[in-house]
Amino acid sequence: TYGVRAESGKYNSFETVSNADLTWGNSPGVIDLYGGMRVRAAGQMLFEIAGTDNSLAPTTGVVQCDTVLAAGDILYQGRLSVALLNSFTPALGNSFQLIATTAGKTVTWSGTLDAPTLAAGLSWQVSVAPSTMAGYTGQSLYLTVVPTPGALALLGTAGIMGARRR
Numbered sequence: 639t640y641g642v643r644a645e646s647g648k649y650n651s652f653e654t655v656s657n658a659d660l661t662w663g664n665s666p667g668v669i670d671l672y673g674g675m676r677v678r679a680a681g682q683m684l685f686e687i688a689g690t691d692n693s694l695a696p697t698t699g700v701v702q703c704d705t706v707l708a709a710g711d712i713l714y715q716g717r718l719s720v721a722l723l724n725s726f727t728p729a730l731g732n733s734f735q736l737i738a739t740t741a742g743k744t745v746t747w748s749g750t751l752d753a754p755t756l757a758a759g760l761s762w763q764v765s766v767a768p769s770t771m772a773g774y775t776g777q778s779l780y781l782t783v784v785p786t787p788g789a790l791a792l793l794g795t796a797g798i799m800g801a802r803r804r
Contacts, residue, residue, distance in 0.1 A: 648672065659684065666692075666723070668699045674710025675737075677749065682717035685781075688724045690732050696773045702726075706737040707774060712745040714779065718764065720753035730760055732783045738769045739776030747779060761786045 648670045660677070662669065665686045677683055689702030696707060706712075714737075722728070737745060745766045753762045760783055769778040 662686070662704050666701050666704045668695045668701055668705045668707060671706065671708040671710060674708055674712055674743070675706065676713040677716040679715040682719055684719045684721060685736050686721045686723050687728070687734055688726050690734065692735060693772070696771060703734050703736065705735070707771070708737065708743065709740045711743050712737055712739060712779065714745065714747050714749045717750050717752050720751070720781065722754055728756060728783045730783055730785065734781045735769070735771055735778050736781055737779040738771040738774035739778065741775045743776035745777040745779050756783060759786050760784070
């Protein structure tokens, strides 16, 4: 395995090769691509998260989580690794738009997630949905803090039991 360190800035495109780890040089930071990106199955990217706000990614590049902005399609087959910075603790409902694409561009996710353990009853969810980033109206890759599936069932059962006692 070897590491590739990219400074925040504008690049033509990225494609990881087998056993390559891509990290930001300025983190959290923004990698802005004229084209697309492919993270192969044996590759990985490390996204550092220090907060929830990356709304200034397209303008000033001042962000609280690593962000990829792409004018091309994204094919993510590798490992998405997450590191939390500055004692940041994600809470239920926090959502991180890690990758955003321009109009008509897609994100295809078939990778794996390697992220820190969250508080009891919480888990991570990776999803692809329409982008909410200004100027990026294609698809995005989101990482969201959700209730652990078992925690939802337990809450539902407790609610039913409580209602039966009344």
